[in-house]
Amino acid sequence: MPKVKKAAPETNLSDPQYYFNRELSWLEFNNRVLHEGVDTRTPLLERLKFIAIFSSNLDEYFMVRVAALKEQIGAQVSNLTPDGRSPQEQLDALIQRLRPMVVQQHDHFEQKLRPQLTAKGIHILNYKDLNEEQRSYLRSYFQEKIFPVLTPLAIDPSHPFPYISNLRLNLAVIVKNPDTGEKRLARVKVPNNLTRFLSFPRELHLNQNGGLSIWTGIPIEQVIAHHLEFLFPGMDIQEYHVFRITRDADLEVQEDEADDLMLAIEQELRKRRLGGSVVRIEVESSTPAAVRKVLIQEMGLESSDIYEVEGLLSLKDLMFFMTLPLPELKDPPCIPVIPPRLLRVSKLIDRNSSQRNQEDFFSVIRQGDLMLHHPYHSFTASVQQFITQAAHDPDVLAIKMTLYRTADDSPIIKALIAAAEREKQVTVLVELKARFDEENNILWARKLEKSGVHVVYGMVGLKTHTKVTLVVRQENNYLRRYVHIGTGNYNHKTAKLYTDLGILSCAEDVGADLTGLFNYLTGYSRQQFYKNLLVAPVNLRNRIVALIQREMEHCQNGNAGRIIAKMNALVDPQIIKTLYQASQVGVQIDLIVRGICCLRPGVQGVSENIRVISIIGRYLEHSRVFHFHNNGEEEIFIGSADWMGRNLDRRVEAVTSIKDPSLATNLKEMLGIMLADNRQAWELQADGSYIQRRPGSNEPEQNSQQIFMNMALKSTEIV
Known part of the structure; x- marks a missing residue:
C-alpha cells in the first residue's frame, strides 16, 4: 500500500539536503562504468572497453564540466547549486571523489587485466621485457616509421615553453651536455596519427604454452623513449617522463551577435584546436618534483590539478584491443533483427526501382503505428530504409528532418542529397552547436546545401536536439504525412551501441503537429498548441x-x-x-x-x-x-x-x-x-x-x- 503522508508545513523542498550535486552524481555514473571494467562477469576484452570508456568520459568531463567550474571560480561566481555548493566547493569535492577512482582504474588494469591478457596470449610488453630480436626490430621500425615524424623541442631562454596539444601524449626529456654538464628540459610530442600500440610481426611474438601468442606489442611512447639518442645526438639522456594535458574545449558562440553562425562556429573550432586553458595534467608517478613544477608553472595550474598515474597514460586507447578477432573474449554477437512487419519490405529493397509493389514502407505504416527498439531492431532496415525509400519514391514531394549527431559516412545524408537531386523539397535542420560534432555537422551542411537541400542551422539561443522526420507523399488526390519520432540520433553507427526507441506513423494529428514544429523551427511560427507533441x-x-x-x-x-x-x-x-x-x-x-x-x-x-x-x-x-x-x-x-x-x-x-x-x-x-x-x-x-x-x-x-x-x-x- 502507498505510504500516504502529507509533508509537515515547515518542510522546505528547496532545502539543499534534498538534492545531490550534479557533478558528483556524474562521477558516480562513471564509477558504475568503471565497475563494468572490474566485474569478472564481463568478458575480458569488454572489460578493457569499459576501462577505455571510463577514460574517454573523464576526458570530456574535464574539458567541459571541470573547465566550466574553473571559469566560474576565476570569475568569482558565488551562485550556489541546489545542493548548496559554490563552484570552489564543487571542485574540491569532485577532486576528492575522483582521485581514488583513477587510482582504482589504473591499478586494476596493471595488476589484474594485463596479467589476464597475458594468460590469453595478448602481450602488452614493456621495453625492459623485450629480447634482442624484438629490440632490433623496433630500432629499425623507429628509424623508418617514427623518427622522421618527430620534432624535439628544446626548452631554454631562447626556446620558450612549447604549445602542448590537448589529450596528446608527450615526453618530458632531461638531457645533459657532456661538455658543460648543464642539464636541459626538452619536450617530444607522441604523434597522434600513428598507432598507439605497435604490434610485432608473427615471428617475434612470444611463445605461449608452446605456441605463438595471439598479439604481442608495445606502446609507442616506450619505443620513442628508448631511441631518444636519435633525437638528441651528442647529448646524454638523463631521464624521460610521459605526461598528458587536458584543455577547456567548450565553444563560446555569441549567436545573437553572429552574422554567419557557421562562420562563427568555424572560428571557435579553430580556437578549440589551439586549445583553451589547461585544466588537468596527468603524469607518471615517477615524475620528479622539478619536472612537475615546470609543468604547473607553464600551464598556470596548481598541484591539485596534477593526477599521478601508475603505468600507462591515456587508457582510452585500450579500445584498440576490441579490434582483435577474439570472439571468445567478447560479448556474444547480437545481430539486429528486422521488425516482423518490415520483413516483406526488406525482401523488396534490392528490386528494380521501376517495379511498383503495394508492399512498401508506406503501406506498412498505413496499417498502423510501428514501434522500433534499437539496437535490437535494425536501424538500417527500418529508419534508414524509410528515409531512403522516401528519397527515391516518385510520389514523395517533401522530406523534412532534424540532424543533431550523424556519422561521417551517413547513408541518410546521401539519401537526402539523392532526394534533392530528384527535385523533392528537402529541408534539414542541422544543429551546428552539437558539442564535439560541430565540425562534422558543418561538413554535412555544406554538402547538403550544394545539392539543393534547404539547410537551417537552428534557432538563436536554442539547440535543436529533437529527432524527427516528416515525409509528405502524394496519394491519389490526397497528401499524406508520414513521420518518424525517436529518442536517438540519426546515426547508423551509434544505433548499434545505444538503446533507443522510435515510432513510425501516418496519424494525421501527429503529422499536423510535426508540420507545426518544422514551421516553428524554420520560420516565424510561434505555435503554442500541439495535440500529441510535448x-x-x-x-x-x-x-x-x-x-x-x-x-x-x-x-x-x-x-x-x-x-x-x-x-x-x-x-x-x-x-x-x-x-x-x-x-x-x-x-x-x-x-x-x-x-x-x-x-x-x-x-x-x-x-x-x-x-x-x-x-x-x-x-x-x-x-x-x-x-x-x-x-x-x-x-x-x-x-x-x-x-x-x-x-x-x-x-x-x-x-x-x-x-x-x-x-x-x-x-x-x-x-x-x-x-x-x-x-x-x-x-x-x-x-x-x-x-x-x-x-x-x-x-x-x-x-x-x-x-x-x-x-x-x-x-x-x-x-
Missing part, C-alpha cells in the same frame, strides 16, 4: 509538471497514483520538487536514470515513495519513456528530452504520446523488465551511493538488455 521550450515543462500533479490529485482523491520514467539524467529542481510533492501524497514513483540524478530517494516524509535505479550494460541506455497511470487511463510518452533545465528550457525537444494500445502495452512491459533487472541495475540510496543488484540464491538472473535481445530474436528471423 515540445520544448514551448509546453514540455508545464505539461510534465501537470502530468505529475494529476497523479497527485488521483492519490488525494483516494485512488492510486503511479509514475514510471526512464531518462538519461534528472537534474531540474522544479521537476524534482514536484516529484517530492507527489511522493508525499502517496504517488508511487519508479525512476530509471542512467546517469546524473540529483533527486535524493528514500527520505522519510519527502521521497520515501520514490525509487531510482541505473542500468549500465553492454549498450548505452539512451531512450526516454514516461508513463503516467492516470487512474487507469494510462498515458505513455517517448521522446528526446531528459528532465534537465537545458532540455526543458534551452533546447528544442519533442516528446510524443503513444496512442496505439498494443504499443503502449509493449512499452509498459519494457519498463517492467528494466525495473526487474538484477544483473545490470544499480539502486540509488538516500546517501547518494549506488548498490548493484544481485540475484538471490533461488532467483534467476534478469539481464534486461539480454531479455530484449531474446525477445527480438524470437519475434522474427535474424537479418
